[in-house]
Amino acid sequence: MEVVAGLDACVTVEPDEARVAATRDRLVTPSEAARLADLFRLLGDQTRAQLLYALLEAGELCVCDLAETVEVSDTAVSHALRLLRTAGIVANRRSGRMIYYRLADAHVRMLLDLSREHLRHEIVEG
Amino acid sequence: MEVVAGLDACVTVEPDEARVAATRDRLVTPSEAARLADLFRLLGDQTRAQLLYALLEAGELCVCDLAETVEVSDTAVSHALRLLRTAGIVANRRSGRMIYYRLADAHVRMLLDLSREHLRHEIVEG
DNA sequence: TTATCATTTGAGTATCTGTTCAGGAGTTCG
DNA sequence: CGAACTCCTGAACAGATACTCAAATGATAA
Numbered sequence: 001m002e003v004v005a006g007l008d009a010c011v012t013v014e015p016d017e018a019r020v021a022a023t024r025d026r027l028v029t030p031s032e033a034a035r036l037a038d039l040f041r042l043l044g045d046q047t048r049a050q051l052l053y054a055l056l057e058a059g060e061l062c063v064c065d066l067a068e069t070v071e072v073s074d075t076a077v078s079h080a081l082r083l084l085r086t087a088g089i090v091a092n093r094r095s096g097r098m099i100y101y102r103l104a105d106a107h108v109r110m111l112l113d114l115s116r117e118h119l120r121h122e123i124v125e126g
Numbered sequence: 127m128e129v130v131a132g133l134d135a136c137v138t139v140e141p142d143e144a145r146v147a148a149t150r151d152r153l154v155t156p157s158e159a160a161r162l163a164d165l166f167r168l169l170g171d172q173t174r175a176q177l178l179y180a181l182l183e184a185g186e187l188c189v190c191d192l193a194e195t196v197e198v199s200d201t202a203v204s205h206a207l208r209l210l211r212t213a214g215i216v217a218n219r220r221s222g223r224m225i226y227y228r229l230a231d232a233h234v235r236m237l238l239d240l241s242r243e244h245l246r247h248e249i250v251e252g
Numbered sequence: 253t254t255a256t257c258a259t260t261t262g263a264g265t266a267t268c269t270g271t272t273c274a275g276g277a278g279t280t281c282g
Numbered sequence: 283c284g285a286a287c288t289c290c291t292g293a294a295c296a297g298a299t300a301c302t303c304a305a306a307t308g309a310t311a312a
Contacts, residue, residue, distance in 0.1 A: 041170030049163040107244035118233035
C-alpha cells in the first residue's frame with residue numbers, strides 16, 4: 001500500500017480500491033456488457049416486445065398476422081423483424097408468398113418468460 | 127363465417143384469423159408490453175448494464191466507485207442511476223457523504239444472471 | 253404475360269436518448 | 283463560519299432510432 005497515493009476521486013477515506021479491483025475482475029468485460037446491452041435494447045421496444053410475446057404464444061406467425069396482432073403497419077413490423085433476425089433472435093421460413101417467423105433463441109425465450117413473471121408479481125421485492 | 131368479409135390484409139387465403147384472435151387473447155396487453163419494453167430498455171444501455179452487473183457482483187457500491195469501475199464520469203453514472211432508481215431497479219442508502227447503491231429487484235437480478243448465461247453459451251440454439 | 257399479394261428495402265424525418273458542462277444541494281471537517 | 287467532497291440536477295447538443303412513404307423483390311394466379 002505504498003504507491004497508492006492520490007490516483008483520483010474517493011481517495012480521502014481510502015475507498016474500496018480493493019473491492020473495485022476485485023469487482024472489475026469478476027465482472028463482465030465492457031464488450032460483453034455492450035453485447036448484453038444490445039440484446040436488451042432489442043427487447044426494449046414496445047413493437048418488438050409485442051412481436052416476441054406473440055411469437056412466444058403462437059409459435060409461428062406470418063408478417064401480416066403479426067402486424068394485425070400488434071396493430072402496427074406491415075412495414076414497421078418488417079423493419080422490426082429484420083433487427084431481430086439479424087441478431088439471431090427470430091428465424092423465418094417461407095411458405096408461398098408468406099414468411100413465417102418464430103423465436104430462434106432458447107435464452108431469449110427464457111428472458112421473455114421470466115420478465116412476464118416479473119410483471120405479474122410486480123409488487124415483489126428483492 | 128358470414129360477416130367475415132374483407133376486413134383487411136391477408137384475407138384472400140382466409141388467414142389464421144382464429145389464431146390471431148386466440149393469440150391476442152392470451153397475449154400480454156399493449157400496455158403490459160410497453161412496461162416490459164420499458165424494463166428491457168433500461169437494461170439496454172452499455173453504461174447501465176455495466177453498473178447493474180457491477181452491483182450484481184459487489185452487492186453494494188457508492189457512485190464514485192461505480193464510476194471508477196465502469197470508467198464513466200460521475201455525472202453520467204448519476205444520470206444512469208436516477209433512471210434505474212426511478213424504475214425501482216436499484217435502491218440507495220446514504221452513509222456520510224457517499225451514497226451506496228444496490229440491486230432492488232429479484233426478477234431483474236435473475237434477468238441479469240440469465241442473460242450472462244446467454245452470453246457464455248452464445249452458440250446454443252433454441 | 254400481367255395482375256395481385258406478401259414482404260422487403262431505402263430515404264427522409266421527427267423523436268428519443270446519453271453524454272458533457274455548469275451549477276446547486278447535502279455532508280463532513282477545520 | 284467556510285472549504286472540500288460526494289452526489290444530483292437542468293440545459294444543450296450530437297447521435298441513435300422507429301416510424302411513414304414510395305418503390306422494389308419474390309411468389310402465385312389468371
